[in-house]
Amino acid sequence: MNQNMADMFGKFSEMQEKMEEAKQELAKVEVEAEAGGGMVKVKANGKRKILSIELDEDVIDPDDAEMMEDLVVAGVNKALDKAEEAAQEHMQKIYKDMMPGGGIPGMDMSKLGL
Numbered sequence: 001m002n003q004n005m006a007d008m009f010g011k012f013s014e015m016q017e018k019m020e021e022a023k024q025e026l027a028k029v030e031v032e033a034e035a036g037g038g039m040v041k042v043k044a045n046g047k048r049k050i051l052s053i054e055l056d057e058d059v060i061d062p063d064d065a066e067m068m069e070d071l072v073v074a075g076v077n078k079a080l081d082k083a084e085e086a087a088q089e090h091m092q093k094i095y096k097d098m099m100p101g102g103g104i105p106g107m108d109m110s111k112l113g114l
Contacts (some may be wrong), residue, residue, distance in 0.1 A: 033078035
């Protein structure tokens with residue numbers, strides 16, 4: 001194996017390590033979304049995991065469980081959308097640092113599971 005190939009594999013290995021670190025950092029990225037004018041608040045992380053759901057007293061009505069269910073679903077969906085957006089922004093920063101020229105224009109790396 002020539003030196004150029006060895007260098008390429010070394011850089012690839014380094015890039016894989018940085019990508020794994022970046023994925024782990026996504027757990028630290030937190031977003032919050034609201035539904036029903038703030039009656040439901042949902043926090044999620046960059047790995048698209050729900051961290052907490054906070055319900056206002058006014059939304060807890062035993063006679064209208066359907067409203068609460070709808071608001072929770074809406075809040076969760078908004079939080080997951082925000083988490084996805086935050087994760088993509090975070091990973092784009094990482095790609096720019098790793099790839100010459102700031103990454104590959106127009107390439108959505110999230111399709112690669114990142």
